[in-house]
Amino acid sequence: MRHFVEELEQLKTKLLEMSSLVEAAIQRSIGAVINKDRSAAEEVFRNETRINEIELEIDEFAINLLALHQPMAADLRLIIAALKINTDLERMGDLAVNVAERAQSLLNEPVSKPMIDIPHIAALVQSMVRKALDAFVARDPDLARSVLASDDAVDSLRTACYHELVSFMEKDPRNIRPALDLLAVTRNLERIADHSTNIAEDVLFLVKGVDVRHHAEARR
Amino acid sequence: MRHFVEELEQLKTKLLEMSSLVEAAIQRSIGAVINKDRSAAEEVFRNETRINEIELEIDEFAINLLALHQPMAADLRLIIAALKINTDLERMGDLAVNVAERAQSLLNEPVSKPMIDIPHIAALVQSMVRKALDAFVARDPDLARSVLASDDAVDSLRTACYHELVSFMEKDPRNIRPALDLLAVTRNLERIADHSTNIAEDVLFLVKGVDVRHHAEARR
Numbered sequence: 001m002r003h004f005v006e007e008l009e010q011l012k013t014k015l016l017e018m019s020s021l022v023e024a025a026i027q028r029s030i031g032a033v034i035n036k037d038r039s040a041a042e043e044v045f046r047n048e049t050r051i052n053e054i055e056l057e058i059d060e061f062a063i064n065l066l067a068l069h070q071p072m073a074a075d076l077r078l079i080i081a082a083l084k085i086n087t088d089l090e091r092m093g094d095l096a097v098n099v100a101e102r103a104q105s106l107l108n109e110p111v112s113k114p115m116i117d118i119p120h121i122a123a124l125v126q127s128m129v130r131k132a133l134d135a136f137v138a139r140d141p142d143l144a145r146s147v148l149a150s151d152d153a154v155d156s157l158r159t160a161c162y163h164e165l166v167s168f169m170e171k172d173p174r175n176i177r178p179a180l181d182l183l184a185v186t187r188n189l190e191r192i193a194d195h196s197t198n199i200a201e202d203v204l205f206l207v208k209g210v211d212v213r214h215h216a217e218a219r220r
Numbered sequence: 221m222r223h224f225v226e227e228l229e230q231l232k233t234k235l236l237e238m239s240s241l242v243e244a245a246i247q248r249s250i251g252a253v254i255n256k257d258r259s260a261a262e263e264v265f266r267n268e269t270r271i272n273e274i275e276l277e278i279d280e281f282a283i284n285l286l287a288l289h290q291p292m293a294a295d296l297r298l299i300i301a302a303l304k305i306n307t308d309l310e311r312m313g314d315l316a317v318n319v320a321e322r323a324q325s326l327l328n329e330p331v332s333k334p335m336i337d338i339p340h341i342a343a344l345v346q347s348m349v350r351k352a353l354d355a356f357v358a359r360d361p362d363l364a365r366s367v368l369a370s371d372d373a374v375d376s377l378r379t380a381c382y383h384e385l386v387s388f389m390e391k392d393p394r395n396i397r398p399a400l401d402l403l404a405v406t407r408n409l410e411r412i413a414d415h416s417t418n419i420a421e422d423v424l425f426l427v428k429g430v431d432v433r434h435h436a437e438a439r440r
Contacts, residue, residue, distance in 0.1 A: 063300060070290030080283060080303070087307070166400065170393045176386060183400075 004069045008078060011061055015082055015089075018054045019133045021047060022089045025096035026129060026192060030122040032103035033185050044100035051093040058086045081206040085136060088195040088202075092129070095188045095195075102181040102188075109178045116164055118185060121157045124150060125189045125196070132199040141207045147200035154193040161186045224289045228298060231281055235302055235309075238274045239353045241267060242309045245316035246349060246412060250342040252323035253405050264320035271313040278306045301426040305356065308415040308422075312349070315408045315415075322401040322408070329398040336384055338405060341377045344370060345409045345416070352419040361427045367420035374413040381406045 025044050032041035062083050065071070071079060128150050135143035165179045165186075245264050252261035282303050285291065291299060348370050355363035385399045385406075 063296070066286065066300070067292055067296050070292070072287055072290070076283070076287050080286070083300070083303070084307070087304070166396060169389070169396050173390045173393065176389050176396070180386065180403075 004065075004071070004075075007061075007065055007069075008075060011058070011065065011079070011082055014054065014058050014061060015085060016137070018051065018058060018086065018089050019136075021051050021054065022093045022096070023129060023133070025051065025093050026099075026126065029096040029099035029103065030126070030189075032100050033106065034119055034122065036103075036107055038104065038107055041100040041103045044096055048093060048097050051090060055086055055090040059083065062086070077206050081136075081202045084202045085199050088198045092192050092195045095192050098188045099185055102184045106178060106181045109181070116182070117157055117161050118182065118189075121154060121161065121186055121189050124154055124157065125193045128154070128193050128196040132196040132203070135200060135203045136206075139203065139207050141204055144200040144203040144207075148197055151193060151197050154190055158186045158190045224285075224291070224295075227281075227285055227289075228295060231278070231285065231299070231302055234274065234278050234281060235305060236357070238271065238278060238306065238309050239356075241271050241274065242313045242316070243349060243353070245271065245313050246319075246346065249316040249319035249323065250346065250409075252320050253326065254339055254342065256323075256327055258324065258327055261320040261323045264316055268313060268317050271310060275306055275310040279303065282306070297426050301356075301422045304422045305419050308418045312412050312415045315412050318408045319405055322404045326398060326401045329401070336402070337377055337381050338402065338409075341374060341381065341406055341409050344374055344377065345413045348374070348413050348416040352416040352423070355420060355423045356426075359423065359427050361424055364420040364423040364427075368417055371413060371417050374410055378406045378410045 025047055028040040028044050031037050032044065062079050065079055066076075069075075128147050131143055132147045134140070135147065162183065165183050169176045169179045245267055248260040249264050251257050252264065282299050285299055286296075289295075348367050351363055352367045354360070355367065382403065385403050389396045389399045
């Protein structure tokens with residue numbers, strides 16, 4: 001049983017390693033867009049493989065824990081939450097790669113247009129990611145709920161950006177390609193925010209739990 | 221134990237109900253775009269709530285099965301695969317809603333442009349969804365692998381569509397808004413294809429399994 005407790009700790013450590021990698025990828029991809037930083041984009045591409053590897057490791061590790069120890073209640077919830085958060089983190093890593101690709105494409109299409117609200121959306125999304133992961137580490141339901149509350153703000157910022165970028169395209173056809181890249185950046189940032197809310201929901205599930213006791217007692 | 225076997229069957233039945241709903245939503249959303257069918261789009265919006273409800277039911281049901289029966293090996297894999305497939309199906313339902321929203325927006329922006337390759341992409345994506353779900357029901361690894369093989373075809377069709385739609389926008393600024401909707405349709409269809417490949421990968425995991433025996437034996 002001590003073994004199992006250690007293994008649960010190992011699972012959490014692996015998930016934290018994964019989340020640091022994904023957070024760094026998001027930060028670099030945003031830096032690549034905002035600062036036109038080619039090397040930051042390349043760093044994102046280089047780290048993608050490690051993120052994919054660690055996703056598989058975590059999945060296998062968690063499933064082995066379920067198979068070998070058949071945990072109940074809080075431990076079961078922790079492992080299920082780890083599986084779900086792992087999937088979300090891997091998708092967030094993919095989305096950071098998408099952002100970095102658009103950053104690269106923007107380097108080849110000089111835009112006169114300022115970045116509009118992109119730094120603003122990016123800052124909000126990054127704080128959601130941070131809070132969702134901190135909420136998981138601290139098992140803090142209030143922090144998790146604060147992530148859910150930010151989702152609407154990201155949506156409305158993105159909608160405002162969409163209309164602004166469409167007008168920018170309509171003004172001059174030379175703006176179409178860079179504006180499509182910027183639209184893709186905002187869309188991918190919004191999807192990163194969505195995955196943060198998924199993680200926050202998993203934290204709430206982890207902390208409050210699904211009530212399995214009622215069924216268990218009825219059956220005995 | 222007979223109870224558990226029945227409950228596993230119930231889990232599969234619920235997942236099949238979910239997958240029929242999601243498949244119908246995808247079909248209707250595509251019909252709404254291609255045939256400019258407003259009522260098909262509205263049907264997609266109406267069914268979204270049921271899809272979200274059944275996702276929660278399946279999740280809770282699966283987690284209860286894990287908690288109450290602590291299954292091993294093949295049964296454990298089935299439940300984990302059901303949890304993952306459930307998440308993918310719910311996202312596919314969301315993407316069908318996105319497609320239906322773009323269909324609605326296209327109704328208000330008459331386009332002279334034909335639908336380019338959209339019917340072609342749509343047919344391919346629908347066959348991937350169908351095959352992935354059939355592979356799950358029949359536990360057929362060859363069928364699952366055929367889904368993975370189609371993913372590149374969808375990607376290259378979508379890339380061709382992208383370039384064609386960008387040229388269409390550059391030709392006349394009045395084309396920008398409808399072309400953005402069509403771009404969004406192809407992007408959402410591609411994401412539906414991605415989720416089908418996730419399901420196909422889950423089927424391969426279910427059929428072949430992660431090798432937990434090695435660890436189990438070492439520990440005894």
